[in-house]
Amino acid sequence: MRQRITAVIAIVVLAGLAWWLPQVRRSLTRAVVTFDAKAMDPAPLPGGGGPGLARVARTRVVLIDGLAAATARTLPAMSALCKTGATLDVEVGFPTVSLPVEVALWTGLTQQQTGVVYRSSRPLEPPLDRHGIPAQVPGSWAVAENYGYIVRSLGFARVEPAADPAKSSKDLEPAAWITQWQARALEAVKSAAPLAFIHILRVDTAGHKHGIDADYARVALEADAILATLHAADPTARWFVLSDHGHIATGGHGGEERHVRHVQGCIAGPGISPSRGSLVHIVDVSRAIADSVGATLDPASRGRPLSAALVNPLTEDQGVPPMALGSGALAIFVLVAGLAVSSLGVRRWWLVPWWFVIACGTLIAIRGLPSLSTPMIYKPEGRDMYLTWLPALVIAFLATWIGSRRTTLGRVLIAQLALPFAAAAAAITAAGAWPTVLGEPVAPVVPYFTAWMSPLILMAAHGSAAVALGVLATFVPRWFGRPEPAEPPRSEPAAG
Secondary structure, three states: HHHEEEEHHHHHHHHHHHHHHHHHHHHHHHHHHOOOOOOOOOOOOOOOOOOOOOOOOOOEEEOOOOOOHHOOOOOOOHHHHHOOOOOEEEEOOOOOOOHHHHHHHOOOOOOOHOOOOOOOOOOOOOOOOOOOOOOOOOOOOOEOOOOOOOHHHOOOOOOOOEEOOOEEEEEHHHHHHOOHHHHHHHHHHOOOOOOEEEOOOOOOOOHHHHHOOOOHHHHHHHHHHHHHHHHHHOOOOOOEOOOOOOOOOOOOOOOOOOHHHEEEEEEEOOOOOOOEEEEEEEHHHHHHHHHHHOOOOOOOOOOOOOHHHHHOOOOOOOOOOOOHHHHHHHHHHHHHHHHHHHHOOOHHHOOOOOHHHHHHHHHHHHHOOOHHHOOHHHHOHHHHHHHHHHHHHHHHHHHHHHHHOOOOOHHHHHHHHHHHHHHHHHHHHHHOOOHHOOOOOOOOOOOOOOOOOHHHHHHHHHHHHHHHHHHHHHHHHHHHHOOOOOOOOOOOOOOO
């Protein structure tokens, strides 16, 4: 009877975890893309001083959203313009999401300093004030091809397209705007506005739809032709040509991959001699724009004068913010503790949680390393992920079913689930996500570990379900009246 009660409790608890953990995963994913993070220090960027760019009458900034560096090098108009000025490799920081990167561009503060780390389809309300560059420039003008909420967040005096009054994240009359926006962009460039910003979105849209393929290259050429037309309208202005991130090969961005973080850009026009620079940070480009229009960056900005940035480039991963020491140490402790507890239950080689090892291996082999660039991380049901490890759950079921007949149920549960739960808890700890789990509206966005939270939590949920089924399979025959094996006859004790 005691075994049956224990089995019932185990099945109920595991079934509850199998239901609850996917809800936790969904809430964490929503928090990542919705909320801001707590402001903190940026990655340790290099310093340097020196003369900045001279102020000019007209500055023009064209940002081709989602343009990968390798593709940028193939574009004829962009390449020709960049050859007349300073060609740069630009580190956009982490995460590699459009609004946070563009906030960094127009404030000189990294994503960690502003706390704006994702904000999918959520404009800044109110927009950037005079801490940003655009609000300091009377007559500044921004025109976006699509998703105008991004440029409406940046503090420009004039912004197009206008917002839908019913929902500020939506554009007003998008179908009509798509036929008008290039003419409006051309008008902005040809105007006397001291600062004009043109945001071209189509390349990013193609990247999300197709990945980096022939269609992506074709659309990039379209954007390049638009750039050529814009530049021809005011060739004597100072031009900044930039991107805010690249794409992974299959389409997607947001993570810490180098080819997503590192983009190509250039500065051309008055006062810019032809040169080829090494890796600079997006906040260095922000400083160059600020100098060009006579604006002042926030004192906390790490943006350097262009001359200093060119002679003291970043290392390849210097723009990735380090994990907080305390969170990292605690996460390691949680994982080691999980391994230690798991070893208490693993008394036979077949009790090792092989299903978890195989689940992680097949996920990486089939879908690649999880990162904030991989769309599977965000999908509510997680189907793209769990289809890769479903066969491994059979191993968890069998190990539980066989193990429960040969050792104690507690030992089996520990052996199969301690490590998966510890791994999920360690990822949550490293991402600083426990306050979010408890309901605090904060985005737990850190490199590597935020992305790993999603599959690890789902694996723990599915492992709980498989182990619960294994326990159920072990005890069902007894519950349904299967006779217990008869005890062997015992001899009577000898008299006297």
